[in-house]
Amino acid sequence: MKGITHFAIGLAAASCFPGAVRAGSAGDPLYFILAGICGVLPDTLDFKFTKFFYKSDILVIPDPLRPDAQQIADAVSLAVSRALATGRPVNLKLSTIQLAADQWQRYLVAFDVPNRAVHVQYGPVVDTGGNPLPHLAPASIPAGRATLEAGLELEYLATTTIDIFDGPVFCFEPTPAGRVRPVFIPWHRSWTHSVVVALLLALCGALAWDLLAGAVIFAAYAAHVLADQAGYLGSNLFAPLTRRRAPGLKLTHAAWPLPNFVAVWLALLLIFWNLARATTEGIGHLNPVRYLFLAAGLPVATFMVLQKPPKDES
C-alpha cells in the first residue's frame, strides 16, 4: 500500500486505544506521533536506508542515447548463469533511463519460463507520473532476447516494467532443484516487515515510555505489515525467525488508487468514530449504520465511479 495509507491506518490503530485518545484530548500528542511514525517506518527503513546499502553484483545502466534491449537481456542471462555456476545468489540491478527532467524511457523485462528465456522490450517515453508522452515516441527499437542456462522458479510477476525513479534489483538465487529463483527487490519487505520486529520495537517503546506506547507501536507497525500482505509481493512476516518472504494474498496491488483511497478513508472514519465516542461534550448519538452509509458509502462510491476510466480510454 502507499505511504499515506499506512500512515492513516497507523493513526487509526492508535485511536482504538482509549488511553491514547484521552491523552490526545488532554494535549499529549505522543501516542499519535508514535503511531504515525511506526505506520510508515517499515517502508522508511527499506526505501531510505536498506536499499542504499544493498550491493549489486551486476549493475546495468542503459545508455539513453543508444538504446540496446539486447544488452539488458544479456545481463539478465549473465546473472542467471553466474548464480548457477557459483551456487551463490547474484544481485542484478536494472537502472532506469532518465531522458530529461520529466522524461523517462520505459522498458519491460519479461521472464519466459517455459522457453527458458528473457525478453526485453522498450516502451514509450513516460513522465514522472508514468503517463506515456505520445509526442516523444521513440524510433522503433529492436527487442532483446536471451536464453537462460537454467529454468526459473518464479515467485512474483513474470513481467517487470522499469520506468521512473529507481530501477529494481533482482536477486537470482540458485535452488536445490538446479533452477534459479529471481527474487524481486530483495531488500524490500524483508526484516523490516516482520511482526517480530514490531514486537521488539513495542518492547523498546514500553521501556522508553509506558505500556500504552508499546501497544500503540505494535499496533501501527503490525498493521503496516498485515496491510502489505494483501498485495502480491508478501513480507518476511517472522524475520529473523524466518528467512524468506511469505507470498502475499494477491488481493490488490500496492499502487492501485481504489484500495488505497478506501483504506485511507475508512481509517479516517474510524479515527473520527473513536474520537467522537470519547468526547465528553454532548454531540448526540452517531447512528453507526447511517454513519457507515453516508460517510463511507457515498464518498467511496463516488470515487469508484470517477476514477474508473471510460471504456475507450482504458
Place this chain on the structure above:
Amino acid sequence: MMALLVAGSSLLGALVAAVLACVPGLHVYNIMALVVLGAHAAARAGVAVPSECLIPLLVGMTVSWAMINTIPSVLLAAPDESALFTVLPGQKYLMRGRGQEAVLITGAGGLAGLFLLLLGAGPLAPRLVPLAETVLRPHTHWVLWAVIIFLLMSEWPKGGRLSAGGWATFCDGWTSTGAGLLTFLLSGLLGFALLYRSPINPGIAFQNLMPAFVGLFTLPWLLLNLASSVEIPSQSGLESFRLEARRVLLGAFAGGLGGGFAAFFPVVTGGIGGLLAGHATALRDDRVFLASQGASKIVYYVGGFLLFFLPGLHLTRGGSAWMLSGLCAPQSFYEYDMALASIGLAGAASFLLLGPLARVTLSLMARFGYRRLSLSTLGLTLALVAGVTGMTGLLVLAVATGIGLIPVLMGARRMNGLGVILLPMACNMSDVGVPVARWLGLL
C-alpha cells in the same frame, strides 16, 4: 438596494483581486489588510462600513484571487534542468507551449470547487461543522503533528540511482531528503524567532509573516528564473481543447478533500491539503492534477473563510477571517447566506476573467520576455516588502530566501518551508512552544 450593494461589492472585490492576482508575489491578504485597516480607521472616525459592503468585498477578493492566481503560478514558474523530478504538471504544459490550457484546466477545477462549496458545503456545513469541531477541537494539536510527520517522512530519496550500493549511494540518495529536513528545521527556527522575538515592528498589522513567506516561496523561483537560461517556448493561441468532465470531477473530488481538510484545520495550508489528497487518491493524470489544484485552492481559501460565517461557531481559519474578525462577528444566517451569494457572484465573474487575463499575461510575456518580467516582479516584490515592513523586513526576507533556496537547488519539496508556521504552532498547541523558545534563547 441592499442586494445591489452586496452584488456590487462582490464584483468590485472580484475585479480588484483579479488584476492583483496576476502579479506574482503579491498575496490578496496584503491588499485585504489595507482594506481592513481603512475600515478600522473609518470606524474610529465614526463612519462604520456596512457589513453588506465589507463582507462581499472581502469574500469577492478571496474568491477571485484563489481563482486567478493560477495565472502567475503556471505561466511564471518555468522549471530549468536542475528541477530533476520536481516538474509540476502546470510547468510541463508551459514548456510544451500550452500554458493557457493548463490555466483553464485549473480554472475548471476551481469552478467545480465553487460548486462543491455552494451546493455541498453551503447547505451541509451548518449541520456537520459544529459536530466535527466539537469532536476534533481537543485533538487539533496531534493532527498538526501528524501532518508534519507525514510531510517529513513522505519525501523519498531521489538520488543514488546509478550506483551499486554502499555509503556513496546512501549519501547521494539522501541529498534531497536531507535538504528537505534541513529546510523544515531552519524555517521552523525562523518561525520561532518571528513568533517570539520578531524584529518586525508589531504595529504593522497582519503582515508579520509576509517577508518570511515571500522569501521562502516567491523569491527563490524568481531568482531561479533570472539565473537559469530557461527559454519559454512560444505559447500557442488556444481556440478550444477537450477536457472530459470525469477528469474535472475527479480532480474536484481530490482537491475538495484536500482543500476541505486544510480549510478546517488551523495552520494546515492548501498546498499540504493538496499533497495529502493527491497521495490518498493516487492522482497520476496531469489534467486531473491541475483540476485538483484549482479545486483545492478554492475550497481552502474560500471554504476556510466561509467557516467564519457559520452562526455561533466563530471559526477563524485563514487570513481573511482573521482580519475580518476584528470588524464583525457574524451572528445569524444573514451573513452566511450573504457570503454564499458573494461566492457565487465573484466565482462566476472571476472564472470569466480567467481566460482574458491569461491571454493578457501571455502577450506581456511575449512582448517583454520572461526574464524581464521576472526581474520587474522581483523589483515589485522587494519594494512591497520594504514598503510594508521596512529594512528589518528585508533582512528577514534575505534570511528566508536563503532557506527557501535550499529545496530549490537540492531538488527537495519546497513545501518544507512551511515549517515556518507548522513547527512553532504545533509546539504551541502542545504547550511546549514556550520551553522551546526559552531553550532557543528567544525568551
